Amino acid sequence: MKEKILFGGYTRRVGQGIYEATLDTEQAVIDExxxxxxxxxxxxxxxxxxxxxxxxxxxxxxxxxxxxxxxxGTPRLINRVTSAGAPPAYVAVDEDRQLVYGANYxxxxxxxxxxxxxxxxxxxxxxxxxxxxxxxxxxxAHVHFTDLAPDHxxxxxxxxxxxxxxxxxxxxxxxxxxxxxxxxxxxxxxxLVFNPNGQIAYLLGELSSKVQVLAYHPDGHFSLIxxxxxxxxxYTDFNGSAAIRISRDGKFLxxxxxxxxxxxxxxxxxxxxxxxxxxxxxxxxDFPRDFNLDPTEKFLVCANQNTDNTTLYRRNTATGLLTKxxxxxxxxxxxxxxxxxxx
Numbered sequence: 001m002k003e004k005i006l007f008g009g010y011t012r013r014v015g016q017g018i019y020e021a022t023l024d025t026e027q028a029v030i031d032e033x034x035x036x037x038x039x040x041x042x043x044x045x046x047x048x049x050x051x052x053x054x055x056x057x058x059x060x061x062x063x064x065x066x067x068x069x070x071x072x073g074t075p076r077l078i079n080r081v082t083s084a085g086a087p088p089a090y091v092a093v094d095e096d097r098q099l100v101y102g103a104n105y106x107x108x109x110x111x112x113x114x115x116x117x118x119x120x121x122x123x124x125x126x127x128x129x130x131x132x133x134x135x136x137x138x139x140x141a142h143v144h145f146t147d148l149a150p151d152h153x154x155x156x157x158x159x160x161x162x163x164x165x166x167x168x169x170x171x172x173x174x175x176x177x178x179x180x181x182x183x184x185x186x187x188x189x190x191x192l193v194f195n196p197n198g199q200i201a202y203l204l205g206e207l208s209s210k211v212q213v214l215a216y217h218p219d220g221h222f223s224l225i226x227x228x229x230x231x232x233x234x235y236t237d238f239n240g241s242a243a244i245r246i247s248r249d250g251k252f253l254x255x256x257x258x259x260x261x262x263x264x265x266x267x268x269x270x271x272x273x274x275x276x277x278x279x280x281x282x283x284x285x286d287f288p289r290d291f292n293l294d295p296t297e298k299f300l301v302c303a304n305q306n307t308d309n310t311t312l313y314r315r316n317t318a319t320g321l322l323t324k325x326x327x328x329x330x331x332x333x334x335x336x337x338x339x340x341x342x343x
Contacts, residue, residue, distance in 0.1 A: 001025040001342065003294055007033060007303060007310070008042040008055060008336035014308065015333035018042050018055065023294060023301070023312070023339075030301070030312050030329050037075050039066060045338045046091040046100070052078065052119035054100050056087045063087025065102060065113060067120045070340075079120035081113060090191075092147040099124065099173050101146035101154060108141030110156055112173040124173030131161035135186045135207050138162070144190045144206075150198035153178060153220050157189040159206055164189055166220040179221035183212065191243060196250040200225075200272035204244040204255055211244065211255060211266075213273060228275050230255050230264045242289045247297055252320030256288040256302065263291065263302060263313075265320055278320060284311040284327040292337040303334040310334065 007019040020036035023029075041058035048054070051071040057064055057080055064082030068075040088102035088111060100121060102111035108129045113121040129141035142160035149155045154167040154175065162183045167175040183189055188207025194216070195201065201222065203212040213225040230241050239259035246253050246268070253266040253275060261283045266275035285304025293300050293315065300313040300322055312326035 001296070003342055004340040005030070005301060006036065006045055006053075006338045006340065007331045007334040008045045008338070009303070009305070009332065009334035010043060011040050011333065013333060018045070019331060019334065021329070021331075023299060025294070025296060025299065028299070028312070028314060028325050030310070030326060033329065033331055037068060041087060042336075043087075044089060044091045044336050046093050047338065047340065048093045048115070048119070049095055050119055052115075054091050054093065054121070056089070056091060057082060058087050061085075065091060065100065065121055069119055078118055081121045081123055090145050090147075094148060094152075094169070096152065097169060097171055097173070099169070103143040103146040103156065105142045105144055105159070108143055108158070108160060110143055110146055110154075110167070110175065112169075112175065114173055125175060127167075127175050129158050129161060129163075129165075131163075133160055133162050133186060133188075135188065137188065137207060138186070145192060147192070149216065149220075150194055151218075151220075155192060157192055157203070159188045159190055162187050162189065164192070164203060164214075164222055166222075168220075179219065181214070181222035184208070187212075190241065193244050193246045193253075195246065195268070195272035196248065197272055202244060202246065202253055204230075204241050206240050206242065209239045209241045209257065209260075211253070211275070213275065225273050228266070228277070231257055231260045231262075232280070235260055243291055245291065245293060247293065247317075247320070254291070254293075254300070256283065256291055258287040258289060258305075261286055261288060261304070263288070263300075263322065265322060267320055279322060281313070281322050281324070284324060285309045289335040290337050292339060294339055295342055301337050303331050303337050305333060305335050308332045308334070310337075
């Protein structure tokens with residue numbers, strides 16, 4: 001099987017935008033990535049069911065999102081929606097409501113975009129977070145994640161104010177706050193994934209290098225069950241945990257660590273409430289911001305931002321363990337890994 005991968009990233013040094021590569025699952029190898037879309041700072045990507053790619057975009061002094069039609073094989077720009085200042089740091093698609101959500105880290109905003117008939121975007125609403133935290137990185141609100149819960153509420157991670165906020169979403173894209181969960185001070189909530197049971201979530205803390213196991217309740221609020229460290233207790237150098245993923249069967253949880261430069265692997269108990277550390281493995285590069293499981297979940301691809309390289313691992317679907325099989329794949333400044341659906 002041949003699986004297409006897109007790598008989004010920065011364009012500060014050598015990056016040209018979005019790169020495309022192919023994972024050959026029979027040969028267990030990724031070919032040389034090629035430039036796919038030239039666009040400024042495409043640091044996060046999301047694909048709709050209609051094969052429209054929504055990417056973070058920076059053009060001069062403005063930032064926002066761009067929409068590209070991929071249905072014809074060759075990417076075609078539909079439109080860009082930008083405004084003064086920094087672009088978002090995360091993008092997610094809401095197929096049912098035909099909305100796109102953006103997490104603007106620097107502005108401390110939740111941004112909601114309407115999907116137009118042609119797949120393009122228009123800004124529908126904005127919610128501003130306010131506050132700060134005890135760490136230098138928490139000088140103000142820093143929205144880092146905006147994605148859907150299993151009940152189709154919007155869940156927002158705010159690294160700057162140590163909060164996880166739940167919103168109801170109207171069909172037109174207006175947000176109404178439902179609940180707010182506050183972590184320990186300085187935790188730095190960054191990304192969240194849900195267990196397939198829909199009742200448990202795992203909250204990654206960038207600044208704390210921890211993962212919290214949370215109960216998700218029918219009224220939209222979260223409560224703490226327990227907390228686990230993502231790095232060894234004796235590691236004292238800088239670390240900023242980045243991405244978190246869970247296998248479709250809910251049995252294994254994965255997280256990346258920038259600084260410790262590793263992937264942490266947990267086995268998840270049947271009820272989802274407890275984690276057992278089973279592996280820490282090198283990312284074979286510096287600053288692994290993002291990684292992803294391929295559609296078969298027999299492989300994992302991890303991009304290292306500072307060393308411009310990606311590593312391919314074979315994944316044992318029974319044990320969850322990773323084995324490195326290819327490294328030093330050339331991916332300039334890449335910080336997002338997205339597999340395209342296999343046709």
